[in-house]
Every structure is written in structure tokens, then in C-alpha cells.
Amino acid sequence: MTARSARNLRRISQVLFFLIFFWLILKTNFGVSFEATSGGDIRLPYPVSLFLEFDPLTALTTLLSGGTIYKGLLWSLVILIPTIFLGRFFCGWICPLGSLNHWISEIPSERLRRKGKGKIDSNRYKKYQRIKYFVFLFFIAAALMGSLQAGLLDPLPFLARSIGTVVLPTVQTGALGVVGWVKSIGYPPLGDAAQYVYDLLAPLFFNFRQVHFHAMLTIGLLFIIVLVLNRIYTRFWCRAVCPLGAMLGIFSRYAIFGLKKDEPSCTHCNECLLHCQGADNPDVGSKWRQAECHLCLNCQATCPENSLSFCFFPDQEHTAANPAGTPKVDITRRKVLASLAAGAVFVPMIRSGDAYEANPNPGLIRPPGAVDESAFLAKCIRCGQCMRVCPNNALHPTLLESGLEGIWTPIIIARIGYCEPTCTLCGQVCPTGAILELTTLQKVGDKDNPPNRIGTAFFDRGRCLPWAMGKTCIVCEEWCPTSPKAVFFIEENVVDRNGQSSLVKRPYIEPELCTGCGACEFACPVIDKPAVYITSIGESRSPENQILLQRNGAQKT
Amino acid sequence: MHQDKKDRILLKIHRHPNGGAMKRREFIKKTGQALGLAVVTGGTGLLFHNRESVAYQQLSSKTASFIVPVNPGLPQLTLSASEDHIKALNATLDAIGGITRFVKKGEKITIKPNVGWDRTPEQGANTNPILVGEMVRLCLEAGAAEVIVTDVTCNYAPRCFLRSGIQEAAEAAGARVILPRDEDYVKIDLGGEMLTVWPVLKHFVETDRLINMPIVKHHSLSRCTIGMKNLYGILGGRRNQLHQQIDQSIVDLANFCRPTLTVVDATRVMHRGGPTGGSLDDVTIENTVMCATDQVAADARAAEFLAMEAAQVGHIALAHKSGLGEIDYKAAGYKEIIS
Numbered sequence: 001m002t003a004r005s006a007r008n009l010r011r012i013s014q015v016l017f018f019l020i021f022f023w024l025i026l027k028t029n030f031g032v033s034f035e036a037t038s039g040g041d042i043r044l045p046y047p048v049s050l051f052l053e054f055d056p057l058t059a060l061t062t063l064l065s066g067g068t069i070y071k072g073l074l075w076s077l078v079i080l081i082p083t084i085f086l087g088r089f090f091c092g093w094i095c096p097l098g099s100l101n102h103w104i105s106e107i108p109s110e111r112l113r114r115k116g117k118g119k120i121d122s123n124r125y126k127k128y129q130r131i132k133y134f135v136f137l138f139f140i141a142a143a144l145m146g147s148l149q150a151g152l153l154d155p156l157p158f159l160a161r162s163i164g165t166v167v168l169p170t171v172q173t174g175a176l177g178v179v180g181w182v183k184s185i186g187y188p189p190l191g192d193a194a195q196y197v198y199d200l201l202a203p204l205f206f207n208f209r210q211v212h213f214h215a216m217l218t219i220g221l222l223f224i225i226v227l228v229l230n231r232i233y234t235r236f237w238c239r240a241v242c243p244l245g246a247m248l249g250i251f252s253r254y255a256i257f258g259l260k261k262d263e264p265s266c267t268h269c270n271e272c273l274l275h276c277q278g279a280d281n282p283d284v285g286s287k288w289r290q291a292e293c294h295l296c297l298n299c300q301a302t303c304p305e306n307s308l309s310f311c312f313f314p315d316q317e318h319t320a321a322n323p324a325g326t327p328k329v330d331i332t333r334r335k336v337l338a339s340l341a342a343g344a345v346f347v348p349m350i351r352s353g354d355a356y357e358a359n360p361n362p363g364l365i366r367p368p369g370a371v372d373e374s375a376f377l378a379k380c381i382r383c384g385q386c387m388r389v390c391p392n393n394a395l396h397p398t399l400l401e402s403g404l405e406g407i408w409t410p411i412i413i414a415r416i417g418y419c420e421p422t423c424t425l426c427g428q429v430c431p432t433g434a435i436l437e438l439t440t441l442q443k444v445g446d447k448d449n450p451p452n453r454i455g456t457a458f459f460d461r462g463r464c465l466p467w468a469m470g471k472t473c474i475v476c477e478e479w480c481p482t483s484p485k486a487v488f489f490i491e492e493n494v495v496d497r498n499g500q501s502s503l504v505k506r507p508y509i510e511p512e513l514c515t516g517c518g519a520c521e522f523a524c525p526v527i528d529k530p531a532v533y534i535t536s537i538g539e540s541r542s543p544e545n546q547i548l549l550q551r552n553g554a555q556k557t
Numbered sequence: 558m559h560q561d562k563k564d565r566i567l568l569k570i571h572r573h574p575n576g577g578a579m580k581r582r583e584f585i586k587k588t589g590q591a592l593g594l595a596v597v598t599g600g601t602g603l604l605f606h607n608r609e610s611v612a613y614q615q616l617s618s619k620t621a622s623f624i625v626p627v628n629p630g631l632p633q634l635t636l637s638a639s640e641d642h643i644k645a646l647n648a649t650l651d652a653i654g655g656i657t658r659f660v661k662k663g664e665k666i667t668i669k670p671n672v673g674w675d676r677t678p679e680q681g682a683n684t685n686p687i688l689v690g691e692m693v694r695l696c697l698e699a700g701a702a703e704v705i706v707t708d709v710t711c712n713y714a715p716r717c718f719l720r721s722g723i724q725e726a727a728e729a730a731g732a733r734v735i736l737p738r739d740e741d742y743v744k745i746d747l748g749g750e751m752l753t754v755w756p757v758l759k760h761f762v763e764t765d766r767l768i769n770m771p772i773v774k775h776h777s778l779s780r781c782t783i784g785m786k787n788l789y790g791i792l793g794g795r796r797n798q799l800h801q802q803i804d805q806s807i808v809d810l811a812n813f814c815r816p817t818l819t820v821v822d823a824t825r826v827m828h829r830g831g832p833t834g835g836s837l838d839d840v841t842i843e844n845t846v847m848c849a850t851d852q853v854a855a856d857a858r859a860a861e862f863l864a865m866e867a868a869q870v871g872h873i874a875l876a877h878k879s880g881l882g883e884i885d886y887k888a889a890g891y892k893e894i895i896s
Contacts, residue, residue: 030715042719180740195740208715208736391713420675420716465801475797477777479711481674483835489777505778523711525797 003309007301010092014099021051021096021156025163028388028429029207041440042423047072049385049431051096052156056080056251057139057244058381061150062432064143065378070433080251087252091238091245092277092294097155097226098238098245102277102296104227105234116274122233123276125289125330129239133331134339136246141343146374147350147405149343151381153243161408162223164388165213165397170220172206213387214396214413238294239279249291253327259288259299260314263322266307272299282308288325347405355403360545362535364401365412365516368419368443368452369427369436372541373402379434382408386426386435392417394518395426410435412454414518414534419454421481421517445515455516456538456547457486457509464531466506470494474505476520476532486513487520487532511538511548616754617743619762621791621814625659625850632890633851633883634858638844642824643691645846648894650695650820653848659818662700664765668692668732669816671772671787672708672723674833675716681825681840682833683721684772688822688846690726692768697731707735707760708790735760742793749809751802756793761814769816769852773823773859775831775839779803780870781863782832783856784819784849785811804871811852811881819855821847826862853882854889 028048034041052058053072056079063069069076079090091098112119139150151157179198183191229236238245259282266284273283280292282299284307300308318324355361360373367386370376387395387410394417397408410426412419421444427437438452445451457476461467466474466489480487489505496502509532516534524530537547627633637648650656660666670684678686689706696704706727710717714736718724724734735741742756761767771787778800779786788810789796799806823845827834834840843862849855853876857867867873867884877884 030713032719034719042716176740183740208738209713210739391716420713422675422720423716471801472778472803473800474778475800478800478832481833481835483830483833483839485830485833523797525795525800527795 003297003300003303003306006310007297010295010297013093014102017094018096018099021159022163024048024051025160025168025385025388026205028164028385030389030391030425031203032425042425044389044425044428048389049383049429050075052160052381052383052385052431054079055154055156055244056083057136057150057154057247058157058432060247061139061143061148061154062379062381064140065146065148066375066433068433070379070431072431080248083248083251083255085255086257087255087290087293087295088245088248088278089295090248091242092296095155095238095244097159098235098242098294100159100227101230101235101237105230105277107231109231119234120270120273123273123279124286125279125281125292126239127330129279129292130331130335131240132242132246133250133329134335134342135241136243136250137336137339138343138346139243141340142347143343143378145344145347146378147347148378148380149346149405150243151383152408153241154381155237155242155244157381157383158223158226160388161382161384161397162219164384165216166220166223168205168388169211169213169216172202172210175202175206176210207391207393209393211393212416213393214411214416215399215408216397218399219397219408234279235277235294238277239292250329252290253329255290255327257295257310257312258290258314258325258327259293260309260311260316261288261322262307262309263319265305266322267305269304271302271304272308275299275302284308284322287323289330290325290327291329350403350405353403355400356405360536361401362537363411363413364398365414365455365518365534365536366539366541367395367410367412367426367435368454369424369438370410370454370541371434371436372543376409376434376541377402377406379432380406380409381432381434383431384408384410385429385431386410389425389429390417391423391425392420394419412518412534414521415530416522418518418522419516421451421515450540451482451515453515453538453540455518455534455536456511456514457516457518457520457532457534459507459509460529460531460533463526463529464507465526466494466504467531470496470502470504472504473525474507475523475525476507477505479519479523481517481519482513482515484513486510486515507532514538617745617757617762619743619745619757621757621762621767623765623767623817624815625817627850628654628658631658632892634847634849634854634886634889634891635894636845636847636858636892637894638846640844642685642687642844642846645824645844646688646691646820646848647695649846649848652892652894653818653850656695656699659768660696660699660701660766663702664700665703665705666696666701666766666768667705667707667760667764668696668727668768668770669708669761669787669790670706670723670770670822671774671782671790672714672717672721673711673790675712675720676834677720678722679825679837679840680834681772681827682774682831682835683717683723684770685822685824686722686726688820688824689723689770690730692770692820693727693730693732696768701766704732705735705760705764706732707737707758709737709758709793710790737793739793747809747813749805749812751799751805752809752813755796757791758793761791766817767814769819771819771821772825772827773821773843773862774827774834775829775863777831779807779872781856781860781865783859784816784821784852785856785872785876788814788816804875807872808875808879808881811876812879816852819847819849819852821849821855821859823847823859823862828863851882851886851889853877853884854886854891857884858886858891 056076059076182194275298277296278294280289465471477487635649635652639645674682676682776782829839883889
């Protein structure tokens with residue numbers, strides 16, 4: 001195989017894996033299989049979080065924070081073990097965020113053409129590339145202390161979250177806007193054509209109902225920053241920030257595959273540097289850095305003299321004019337310790353605040369099947385798959401509802417969407433077990449089994465129509481999906497300002513029956529600030545956050 | 558100061574940047590451009606000027622009356638009971654004049670079952686999918702050009718249509734199942750006492766015939782939900798506020814929306830915990846199907862399954878009083894087909 005065809009293989013691989021990643025996110029929706037006869041469970045036909053399960057950083061950090069490697073996460077070894085022998089092939093060949101960064105870096109521009117020399121210089125190894133190791137070590141220590149923060153910057157959850165909660169909803173809003181605009185022109189055939197195109201594409205890309213995500217702006221801004229940085233430094237994210245790249249770089253310590261440089265044939269034309277993705281010093285005369293190389297093979301393919309070649313056991317003699325490469329990571333022991341210490345201190349520091357235990361947000365309503373909060377923070381990688389799959393748009397990335405520690409973890413906002421009792425999709429897609437997979441029976445419960453509760457509903461009698469204004473309503477009762485209904489009413493005599501009395505049905509909550517699904521809050525006609533709302537108390541996952549001494553269903557611990 | 562320089566200062570405004578005097582042609586061109594933009598700007602302002610302080614609202618003038626003429630020789634309400642639900646449906650339909658009385662060749666038919674909730678057929682919260690499938694088949698057999706099955710669900714529409722079994726049954730029979738989307742509504746003045754301008758799902762007005770296919774259920778506010786209450790499902794918008802005047806709202810709606818035929822599904826009847834139910838204990842098996850050209854008569858008869866007297870049910874009594882139909886269903890022309 002020639003050097004060029006090897007590089008083309010890499011290009012094909014990048015496109016292929018990016019499409020797989022994107023396709024799996026698209027399939028994380030209500031395209032389900034359903035057999036009415038077999039109990040009526042709705043299941044996803046594909047393992048849509050499969051790509052996320054190949055993430056070694058997720059596997060390692062969840063192992064450190066939670067003590068186990070959950071289900072499909074063992075797939076990550078398929079990436080990690082070859083990395084030990086080959087180096088960071090994942091970054092150059094597979095990583096979808098890496099590929100995105102690669103492509104955006106490569107978009108030609110006037111500025112890039114002018115700055116050939118500057119670009120050559122910017123593609124030499126720089127000290128700032130060590131930041132990613134500090135980030136990685138910080139996350140490792142935080143994970144050891146029980147707080148999983150790696151998902152913030154781990155490229156696979158990062159990209160899944162950005163596409164699922166920002167890119168696709170933005171495109172949907174835009175597309176609907178365009179369709180609406182075309183229709184408003186007043187020429188029906190054109191409007192019909194626009195609607196037809198939308199109807200054709202929408203089922204593939206969008207949720208049936210337009211989704212609206214809380215905190216999406218913060219996710220979107222970070223995503224845009226990461227993409228734009230590529231225009232200043234090639235693959236800045238991959239070089240300087242990515243903790244997964246750092247981990248794979250560290251695991252390349254004993255790689256047997258690498259770059260061999262032939263000094264006599266080199267003319268120092270610097271073509272290799274002009275195209276280097278990892279800034280790993282591919283040129284003759286500098287020390288090649290195994291841990292920084294993405295194995296993109298650009299240097300080998302562009303070298304006009306064929307002085308550079310990737311091979312197994314590149315045992316190259318070390319000379320002053322052509323130093324041998326190094327597999328070592330460029331950080332001192334002291335900085336390793338400092339990064340670890342920072343991560344270790346971060347966790348007690350953030351938890352000494354009030355958000356974690358002393359004063360948790362009452363609106364912190366986790367998805368059904370979520371594990372207890374401390375275990376949840378040790379498992380959730382904030383990939384946003386649960387939010388993407390939720391048919392009701394009930395699940396959202398938090399901003400500060402679970403403190404800074406839990407930013408972008410899932411929360412239910414019932415005003416936007418309630419938790420459908422017979423739906424178990426979020427647990428099906430969670431790659432780390434932060435949300436456990438429930439059966440419909442486990443979720444809904446029956447005479448012998450308690451239901452899974454996510455909270456409890458309360459009335460705000462100052463806003464409730466029958467309570468505050470003597471008007472008929474009880475939409476909450478109509479919508480309450482438990483059987484018997486947790487919302488019940490009592491007909492009471494109400495006297496108006498003229499002394500006229502009438503009978504009005506006033507709603508109450510039966511806490512024994514309420515699962516906190518939020519259907520009442522969703523349906524309440526007092527739309528700006530509902531007169532019935534759910535809070536987290538009574539959630540099955542917590543032994544402490546309970547309201548009644550005994551309640552049918554508080555999980556025994 | 559030199560004369561030359563003075564001249565230049567005096568002539569400055571008439572001079573071209575490069576020193577030469579401005580040509581006439583250029584003067585006309587530049588002034589013309591400026592005038593053109595000024596006219597467009599001013600014209601745009603005048604064109605879109607809104608003197609009224611109210612927002613402009615485009616209303617559709619569509620109506621939703623799809624009734625067939627009354628035939629004195631035929632009953633207004635027929636009922637049949639059979640464990641074979643398809644047989645029961647056909648028997649009632651034949652007794653009221655047969656499908657060809659209601660569906661003509663080439664017509665576009667909309668069928669409105671109750672698909673309100675994320676429930677399975679056994680739970681009896683949505684219309685029996687077997688009946689919906691058979692109705693679709695009959696319409697197509699009678700020569701309908703297109704049969705649409707749709708409903709504005711309460712729970713997430715794809716879930717409701719999936720778990721109710723209605724999507725599968727209707728599609729298998731050849732219908733086009735439409736899940737309502739935000740952009741599919743038209744604003745219509747319903748002309749009611751409570752209901753004035755509301756968004757209506759366009760498929761319920763842009764059609765030739767409407768077949769209402771309710772299921773018989775308990776409802777804690779309106780006491781029961783049968784035919785007329787099922788018409789809530791043609792509306793979008795803030796319909797949860799209709800509860801504040803539920804009886805008048807239902808009657809307004811029934812006055813606006815006159816289905817060609819009402820097919821009442823009483824194969825399973827929900828007695829408690831309605832309209833959502835959930836427990837099989839709340840449901841009894843009645844194996845009964847009714848067909849009606851009088852909505853009020855249909856509701857009055859169906860209320861008996863819930864052990865209710867129609868006159869005691871607010872919206873049925875009010876509908877009768879408003880002249881929408883006959884609460885004394887036997888007087889309307891009632892026929893039971895015992896098989």
C-alpha cells in the first residue's frame with residue numbers, strides 16, 4: 001500500500017465513523033419496535049448508545065468513580081488495547097469530534113494560504129498541548145473522589161450532547177421557520193412543496209414535536225467555541241483540551257508502531273509540518289512525539305522525498321540532526337501531582353457547598369430509574385442521550401439545578417414535558433447505568449410492586465382555579481395516569497362575594513398513589529406558573545428524600 | 558488667495574472627486590438611485606402600515622357540518638351486540654342505511670376515533686382498533702378516494718397511536734394515519750357561546766365526510782365522555798381551559814361539528830378512573846356497537862352503560878335543550894339488532 005492510499009483509507013474511515021456516530025444519534029428517537037401482545041413494552045430496535053460505549057475514558061472514569069464497568073462499556077477495550085500497540089489511531093481515524101475538528105481546520109481560506117510559514121510554526125509541538133494531560137488527571141482524581149466530571153469534555157459525550165440538544169433542535173426550529181415562511185407567501189403549491197420536503201426529512205432528523213431544551217445555550221456556545229478554535233490553531237481541541245486524547249496518549253507509552261525518519265533524503269521542505277494534525281514534530285531534526293500523533297499519515301503522504309514512514313518497531317538511530325522519537329508524555333511528576341491534587345480538592349470543595357446535600361434544589365427531578373444522587377453524579381457522563389430519546393421533551397440538561405458539579409446532567413421539567421408512565425426509553429439508552437433500565441411493570445407497579453417514583457405533586461392553592469377562584473377545572477385529575485388516580489377531588493361549598501354558594505370540585509393529592517410523573521403540572525391550565533407542580537421529595541432512588549414515614553413504594557435500602 | 562483656489566472652493570460641491578465637473582448623466586443617475594431607494598423605503602412603510610391597534614388574524618371560514626339528510630324510513634340510532642365486533646358494527650351500520658348512505662364514491666373521509674391516551678386496547682381508554690380498521694375498510698369498499706384517521710391526542714401522539722393499536726389497524730386497512738402537528742391547525746370562529754375562535758385540526762374541516770368513533774368512558778367532570786365529548790379531539794390550543802365551562806363547551810362544539818355518522822364503541826366500557834383509566838378492573842366487556850345520525854341520541858343511549866340517566870348528564874341535557882338532538886333516543890328512532 002502506498003503512503004497516499006493509506007491516507008485515503010484514513011479519510012474514508014473518518015467519514016464512515018462520523019456517519020455511524022451521527023446515525024446512531026438520529027436513531028435515538030421514537031423509532032421504536034412494539035408488540036402489543038408481549039406486555040406492551042416499547043423498545044428501541046438498535047443499541048443507539050453503542051458508539052459511546054466504545055469510549056475508554058468513560059469506562060476508566062466510571063470504573064474509578066463507581067467501581068464497575070457497566071454493560072456495553074467493556075467495548076471500550078476494543079479501542080484501548082490496540083492503542084497500547086499502535087498509538088492514538090482513534091483520534092485520527094475514528095473520533096467523530098476529532099474528524100469534525102479536522103475538517104473545519106482544513107477548510108481553505110485566504111488567511112491560511114498567506115500564513116504558510118506561520119502555520120508550519122504553529123504545527124510544531126507547543127507547551128500548551130500539555131493542558132489536556134492536566135485536564136485528564138484532574139478528571140481522574142475527581143472520579144476517584146466519586147464525582148464524574150470527565151463527561152464535560154470527553155469528546156464522544158460532548159459531541160452527542162451538542163448534536164442532540166443543540167444542533168438538531170436548532171435545525172428543526174430553522175426548518176419549521178422556513179416552511180412557515182414559504183407558506184406565508186400565499187402561493188399554495190410552493191407551501192405544499194416545502195411541507196412535503198419537510199415531511200420527508202423530519203422523521204429522520206427530528207423529534208415529532210419540536211423540542212426545547214433548558215440550558216442548551218451554554219452547550220451550544222461551548223460547541224461553537226471548540227469548532228471556531230480550529231480556525232486559529234489546527235485541531236486545538238484535540239491537541240490541547242481533549243482528556244480522551246490525553247488518556248490514549250498516555251496509553252501509547254509502549255507503542256510498537258511509529259514514525260521513522262530518514263535524514264539523508266530529507267530536504268527540509270517542511271511539507272510534513274504544513275499538514276501535521278497533532279503538532280507532534282514529524283519533521284527531520286525535531287523529536288517526534290508519539291503521544292501527540294493522531295496517526296493521520298499526512299506527513300508520510302505529503303513528503304516528496306519519502307523520508308517519513310510509519311512502521312512497526314521504527315528503531316531509528318538517535319543523532320543530533322535526526323533525533324529519535326519519544327513515547328513519553330511531556331509533563332513533570334510535579335505537574336502530575338498538582339493536577340491530581342486539584343481534582344481531588346475540587347470534589348470536597350464543591351460538595352461543601354449547599355447544592356449537593358444541605359440544600360438540594362426541590363426541582364431536581366431525575367429520570368425514572370436514576371440511581372441515588374451521589375451514585376448518579378458518579379455515573380452520568382452528560383451525553384444527553386436520555387434527553388434526545390425522551391418523546392415528551394421532559395428531560396433537559398441542567399444549568400445549576402444540581403449545582404455546578406452536575407451541570408448538563410438530566411432533569412425533568414414537567415412544565416415542558418411530563419414523564420410518560422409506560423415509557424422506559426431513557427434507561428434503555430443510558431450507557432453508564434446512571435439511569436437503570438426498568439421494565440414497564442417496574443416503572444408503573446402493580447398491587448404487589450411499588451411504582452418507580454420521581455417525586456410528588458403539590459397544589460398551590462393560591463393559584464388553583466377551584467381553590468383560589470371557586471371555578472371548575474380539575475384537569476389535573478383528568479390527566480392523572482395512575483389507577484386509581486392520585487389526584488382526587490372533594491366537592492365543597494364555595495361562597496362568592498355576593499354570598500351565593502355553589503359546589504366546586506377541589507383537587508387533592510393522595511401521596512400513596514402519586515409517582516411524581518408531572519402530568520398534572522404539564523396539563524394545568526394556569527400555564528405560566530402551574531398551580532400543581534412536582535418536586536423531588538418521595539423519589540424512589542433516595543432513602544432520605546422522603547415525605548411519609550411509610551409509603552407504598554419507597555424502595556427499601 | 559489665488560483665484561484658482563477660490564474657484565475650487567466655490568465649485569467644490571459641483572466637482573467630481575477626481576477634480577472634473579460632475580456630468581449631467583451622473584447627476585441624474587445618482588439622484589435617481591437615491592430617489593428610488595427613498596420610494597421603496599417609504600412605500601414599504603405605507604404598505605405595511607397598520608392603523609388598527611389589534612393584531613391581524615387570519616380566520617378560516619370553514620365549517621364542519623357533514624350530515625346526510627334524515628331518512629324517515631330509517632332509525633336515527635341502531636345498536637347491536639356480538640362478541641364478533643366486526644359483525645356487530647356491520648349489523649348496526651346496515652340497519653341505519655348501510656355504508657353507501659354515508660360514503661359516496663370519490664369522497665375524502667376523515668375518521669375520528671378516540672386516541673387520547675397512551676393506553677392499550679384492553680384498558681379501554683381509546684377506541685377499539687378492530688372497529689376503526691373495519692370502518693376504514695368499509696369506507697374504501699364504498700369507493701372513498703381517501704380515508705384519513707386522526708385525532709388530537711392528549712399524550713404524545715406517536716405513543717398513543719402506537720399503543721392504542723389504531724395506527725397499525727387503520728394502516729393495515731388502507732387508511733392514511735395522520736399525527737397532528739403544530740402547523741396543521743386552522744383558526745376558525747366556532748360561533749359558540751363559550752367557544753369562539755379556536756384552532757381546529759385542518760383534517761376535520763378539509764374533508765367531505767366525518768365519522769366520529771368515540772368509546773364509552775367515565776369522566777369525572779362531564780360525568781361521561783361519548784360522542785360529543787370526543788369532539789374535543791378536533792381542537793388544538795388551550796383546550797384544558799374548556800373544563801371551566803365543560804357542558805356549554807361540549808354543546809358549542811357539537812353544534813359546530815356535525816359528523817356524518819357517529820359509531821359508538823361500547824365493546825369495552827370504562828366505569829371508573831376515566832378518561833385515562835389504566836386498570837382492567839375499571840373496564841367491563843359489553844361487546845356492543847352503535848351507529849347514529851343523532852349525536853345526542855347516541856350519547857343518551859350509551860350513558861346507560863355507565864348506569865347514568867342522560868337527563869342527569871349536564872352536556873347531554875343541554876345539547877337536547879339546544880335542539881342538537883333527541884335525548885329520548887327511542888323517540889328519535891331506535892333499533893336494536895339482536896344476533
